[in-house]
Amino acid sequence: MKRAIKNIKSLVLLVTMLCFQLGIAQTVVVPADKKAKASPLLFNDAAVKDGETIYTKNCISCHGNPSKANYQKSMSPVPGDPAEEKFQKNSDGELFYKIGVGNAVMPMFKNVLSEEERWKLVGYIRSFNKNYKQPPLEITVVNLLSKTVKLSITYNEKNHQIAILAKGKVKNDSVPLKGSEIILYAKRYFGRLQIETVKQTNQQGAVLFDFPKNLPGDKAGNIELIVKINDELFGEITVSRTLKIGIPTNKPSLTEKRAIWNVNAKAPIWILLTYTIGVIGIWAFLIYIIFSILKIKKASKKNN
Numbered sequence: 001m002k003r004a005i006k007n008i009k010s011l012v013l014l015v016t017m018l019c020f021q022l023g024i025a026q027t028v029v030v031p032a033d034k035k036a037k038a039s040p041l042l043f044n045d046a047a048v049k050d051g052e053t054i055y056t057k058n059c060i061s062c063h064g065n066p067s068k069a070n071y072q073k074s075m076s077p078v079p080g081d082p083a084e085e086k087f088q089k090n091s092d093g094e095l096f097y098k099i100g101v102g103n104a105v106m107p108m109f110k111n112v113l114s115e116e117e118r119w120k121l122v123g124y125i126r127s128f129n130k131n132y133k134q135p136p137l138e139i140t141v142v143n144l145l146s147k148t149v150k151l152s153i154t155y156n157e158k159n160h161q162i163a164i165l166a167k168g169k170v171k172n173d174s175v176p177l178k179g180s181e182i183i184l185y186a187k188r189y190f191g192r193l194q195i196e197t198v199k200q201t202n203q204q205g206a207v208l209f210d211f212p213k214n215l216p217g218d219k220a221g222n223i224e225l226i227v228k229i230n231d232e233l234f235g236e237i238t239v240s241r242t243l244k245i246g247i248p249t250n251k252p253s254l255t256e257k258r259a260i261w262n263v264n265a266k267a268p269i270w271i272l273l274t275y276t277i278g279v280i281g282i283w284a285f286l287i288y289i290i291f292s293i294l295k296i297k298k299a300s301k302k303n304n
């Protein structure tokens, strides 16, 4: 009996190894919680561009250029084109997981690429899918009272509104934060600009803010939003999130121009001049004193 089990065991092992050798597709089983996992980072142009760089370095050799179907056709199983349905029908969490674990042929990237890099790859793969819309990003925060709050912040382009949905975790249940005070700010050079007034979340834990249409952002139009929540049960929480909702503005950054607050090389000319003249003056004075002392010495020697 023992021997039979041993034989079966070695047979299973042999078949598995054979499958690996032949490259028979080993369907990667993605655990449910991994499948549902959403990207913590926004798939904006910058993320997609980074994703492209990472893809070119690590993936192009097998998968080719997405949407060009120029992947390694001699491989078995074929790697496939990431722009195709076979890839795109995966959830974001599934893509992320599959990139992490690899498969019989594809290497495991968990230990090669950081989580951020792997999410950027997912963003890049999604950029070839016109029908894809990234689910609202959820931010999980744990406040001073060690209570967990989940926030999703979405922007509606049509009516320039920011929707904030706040949920808290009580034991294992997710409950909306009802009637909590919410203040929305947009970060500016100095300080914050409050958007509308202090508002209160409704029964669903949601609140809407009308966002100004013409607020300048950075070069890409990014604006950092700061959300402050005050809830009786969950306490006070502040989170920030950058969204591409401003007018792209090519203003030189505060540290680009010469200014008192900048690094040495970019200090204002008048400070550099004053400083240089001061230093030269002091050294000149010291040298003058040394010369005078030498002169006095010489003079006293002559007298002797």
Ligand code: HEC
Pocket (backbone or CB within 6 Å): 025, 026, 055, 058, 059, 060, 061, 062, 063, 075, 076, 077, 078, 079, 080, 086, 087, 090, 095, 098, 099, 103, 105, 106, 107, 109, 121
């Ligand atoms: C050595 C070749 C090779 C490299 C390098 C490689 N892959 Fe793969 N990849 C494959 C093969 C082969 C499959 C399996 C296709 C199958 O099982 O049908 C695969 C499958 C996948 C899948 C699963 C698709 C599905 O059907 O669900 C994803 C996602 C993926 N690769 C992404 C990537 C990314 C991103 C990179 C770069 C970080 C990468 N791969 C690098 C060969 C490779």
